[in-house]
Amino acid sequence: MAKLNLLTVKQVEAAKPIKGKVVRLFDGGGLIYEIRPSGQKAWHYKFKFDRRDRRMSLGPAASISLADARDLKRDAELMVAKGIDPIKDRQDRIKAEQAKRDAGRLTFGSLVWPWSDHYHEREELADTTKARNERILRYLQADLGSTPVALVTRKDLLKSVTRIKSENGKEKAVRAVSLCHLFAEHLVVRELITSDWSVGI
DSSP, X not given: OOOOOOXXXXXXXXXXXXXXXXXXXXXXXXXXXXXXXXXXXXXXXEXXXXXXXXXXXXXXXXXOOHHHHHHHHHHHHHHHHTTOXXXXXXXXXXXXXXXXXXXXXXXXXXXXXXXXXXXXXXXTOOHHXXXXXXXXXHHHHHHHTTSBGGGOOHHHHHHHHHHHHHHHOHHHXXXXXXXXXXXXXXXXXXXXXXXXXXXXX
């Protein structure tokens, strides 16, 4: 078996950009150290997946050492060996993290009022009905307003509805559940939550 000519730290540190040319140094196993004419230096991993040549950026050399790049390449190699595309896996993880951050910003309070305006306009409800509903929504807002909609639970809603019932009577509590049902259905359709919190209350 031929011996791989692996890069050394000295070679990596000594490599310089060349005007009008991309410099590529190979470490074996698909790991590439690339230097752009602009001076930008980065690590890449070249591999085959589903019979196609793929190329994955591992990150800038300014923050990733030769040893780190080898570790990252090895992790990606293991994924390929298991039939996992490391590029798609990373994209999926980034999307999941972004969705999680977005979900944290999509609180009950930030979404319920735009929905309320749209609902009352669409249904052409009277101003008195809108005012009544908004009073009830303000009670819910006090309890649930800062909670991300993806984290609201049936228990949370039940606690708020129970408070509304004790302070304002059964009719307003029933109306609160009805409004939450409509709001939750809207969120399910938008795939912001997976189920209606009001079911069974």
